[in-house]
Each structure stands twice: as structure tokens, then as C-alpha cells.
Amino acid sequence: MITMKRVRKQYPNGVQALNGMDIHIDKGEFVYVVGPSGAGKTTFIKLMIRELKPTEGTIHINGKNLGDLSNKQIPFLRRKIGVVFQDFKLFNKLSVYENIAFALEVIEESPEKIKSQVMDVLEIVGLKSKARFNPTELSGGEKQRIAIARAMVNQPAILIADEPTGNLDPETAWSIMGTLEEINNRGTTIVMATHNSHIVNTLKKRVIAIESGKVVRDEAGGAYGYEA
């Protein structure tokens, strides 16, 4: 489903974010990506949605080489990958409902289907009652869950989450993990970048550790492995 081969990414300012990354993730997997700050986790995510292009190497998603995509094809790639951004990236001027509906308007869904699907995901993340609120009126955890709801609403094959439990209290963090597991159980591949050692060590999944832009460890049911 996701294959990276010898991927190197150097930024124009000379910083080498990834340095020969090899990764293979199968359909339906739940993978933690761990590593110290600046290890290249966010770059890894940006490469998957073609926000960035690799300097060297190839990335295949669903069998498609991202290097071969034209600019016009990029939106269609992004619709197959739901992303929960570290900074949420919600539209602050739109309501919670409109934020989630946007992902469906983009694929030109019918208004009836938009309504039912948005209400369904709001039910899943437990924020049905906040549909009319603006993101600015929500707590960090609630925003996080709205971001997850938007990422999953069009039932993408892959869901990528960048620190989805960052800055959250443990209780909220666990409820978000519950949501992600539920989505994973429906067959969605989940890639989650995290610093939360407690979660990684408790909810055992495959762990890919990145350091200095390289995979240094890749084990099923692995531990976090860094000082928390």
C-alpha cells in the first residue's frame, strides 16, 4: 500500500530531512512512527501527500508512483489519504459541520450524502452536539477529533495522523486512540507519528523508529524505545 525506496529529502536550505528511507506498509496495518524531534517524521508525512517531492528515491501509494503524478492528479491522491495535521488545519471561519463537509464537497457528493456522512463521523468522534460550533470555540482535544473526523469522512484507504495525541490530557488521548483503532478495524491503514511513549508501549502495534532521516528500527508490537 505504501512503499518508499531509498528516499532522500534535502530542503533548499541544505537541511537533510530524510536520508535513504526504506519503508513498506501493507493494507490495514496500524503503524507508529517514532523518533526524536527533527528525525524527519513530518517530512515523511508531507512526502506521502505530495506536499513535497523527494530529492531522490521513489514513493508508491496504492501502486502509483507519486513521482509520475501531474499537478492535476495530486488532489485525487489526497482524497485517498486522510491526514490529521499536527496543527489541525481547520477552517476557523467555518462551523465544525462545514469543516468536515468540505472534504465531501471537494469530491462533489450529493447534499443528502454529505449530511448523513458528516453526522455519522461526528457521532464516531463524539462531537455531534458541537456541529454548529466554530473551531475557535473548541478545546484542543475537540479540535483534534474534528480533524480526525474530516480525515476519515470520505473513507480514505489510508489515514495519516501527525501527533494526534500531542498536547492532550491522557483521558482525551486515549479516547482518540479508541477512535483510531475503530477506524483501523474497518480496514483503513493507519500511520501515526507520535511522541507518546505510554500509548506506544500500551497499545502494541508495529513501530517504525526514524533517526536522522533513516529507519533505525522496525518491529511488530515494538516498544517506544526512547526516554519519555
Next chain:
Amino acid sequence: MKRRTLARHGREGIKNIRRNGWMSFASISAVAIMLFVVGVFGFLIINTNSLVDTIENDVEIRAFFEQDVESSQQENLMEDIEQNASVESVIYRDRDEGLDYFLDSLGSEGAVFENLRDENPLNDALIIQATDPQMTEPLAEEIRSQPEVETVEYGETILSELFTVTNYIRVIGGALVIGLIFTSIFLISNTIKLTIISRKDEIQIMKLVGATNSFVRYPFFIEGMLIGIFGAIIPIAGLTAGYYYLHSFMYDQIPFFTLVDPNPMIWQVSAILLFISVIVGAFGSQMSVRKFLRV
């Protein structure tokens, strides 16, 4: 694109004006003020040009016949002149009419010369206007060469200076209008650009969630167009009302100087302002959005 998506873009464009309330208000005001200034200058230049035209159209050639020319010869010459393509009009004025005209033009002073009526020194004359006032001189010279004509008068000494001045006024006026139109295009598109720069993140998010470029662009197109329309309506209404008032005020107060008739001039000016505003609003927004689409 599905029809409902197109309708969605229209709705979003309208909603965005409300969502970005203050920014919309600021850009609509900026567009309105700019167009108001362009409109005022436009009126000023149009009226100056019309005044210049009036002055130029007062230029006429007076050709006096020789004393002994028969009236049939006079008629022949008059017909010849009428045939000339560069002649607008020819009026025959016999010597008695000529004297009346002369005495009238002096007003109350004319009484001093009343005794001229006993022995009229004037000759019969033709009063000729050229189609293009600037062609007066060559036309006058042509008429002067006719044997039936004794003298020709057309204010030759001040004429060339007058035309130099009027031509300058026209060129400067034209340059001002063009300059103002370009300035307003530049300022309106810059205003629109500011509203869009403030929404750079919004555009970026749309792209990351899988929106195509055109999906992002359409609502901005509608929004830019609406800002253009709203920004134009206010100055157009103000300028129209103001000009109608000023026109009738001047007509009452200074009868010998009338402003250019508001109809259809004001509608033409309004149409130009609206056109500039809408086109620049709609396409200015597109140019600004384009920069942020590369995500």
C-alpha cells in the same frame, strides 16, 4: 463540474463576503473611493473637453464680397463653397444685416455708431464654418483666392495659439483619464490581493484536503466580482445624483455655461466604472489566488 458544485461555488462566494466581514468592507470601501475619484476626474475632463469644443466651434470665417459683385455671382460662389467637403455651414449676410449684427455686438456702446446706418461701410458677406475647426486656416486661404472676395477675416492671429492650447488640454485630459484608469486597476487589484493574502492558510488547507485548483478558485472569482459590483454601485449612485444636481444648479445659476448633458454621458461613465471594477475584481482575485495554489 456538476451543476450543484457550481451553485455551491456561487453560495460560497457570497458567504465569504459575510465571513470576512471587515476585510470585505475594507476592500469594497477602497474600491468605492477609488472609483469615485476616477468618476469625478472623468466628469471634469469630459466637461473641459466639451468647453474646448464649444470655443473651437465659435471660430468662423467672414468672407466679404467686392462691392461690384452681382448677386448671381455671390450665389454661385456660395454654392461652390457649400460643395466643399471641409465646410460645415455657409450663411449669407447682406451688408445691412451685417451692420445690425455689428452694432448689436457692441451693446449699448453701439448707439455711438448709429449714424453709420446712413452710409453703411460694410460689404455683403458669407459666414462660413469648417467641419473641423482646425481646418479653418487653409479653408480661409482658399476662399481668399476667389476673385469675388475682397477680404477674409477669421482671427488668424489668435487662432493658432487657441488651437495649441486646446490641443494641449485634450492631450493632458486624455493622459489623465488613462493614467487614472490604470491607477484604479492597480489599486483595486492590490486591495483584492490583500484580502486573499490574509486567507493564504485557508487556500493551503483546501489544497491539502484534496481540492482541485478550480475548486479553490471559483468562489474567489465570485467573491472578487461581487466586491467589484458593490464597490462600483456606491460611487455610481453618488456620482449620478451629484452630477444631476450640479447640472441643474449650473443651468439655473450660470445660464451661458452649461455642463454636458447627464444623459447619456453619465450612463456611459457608470458602465465604464462598473466594467473596470467587476473585471478587475474577478480576475484580480484569480491572479492573487494562483500564487497560493502551489501546495
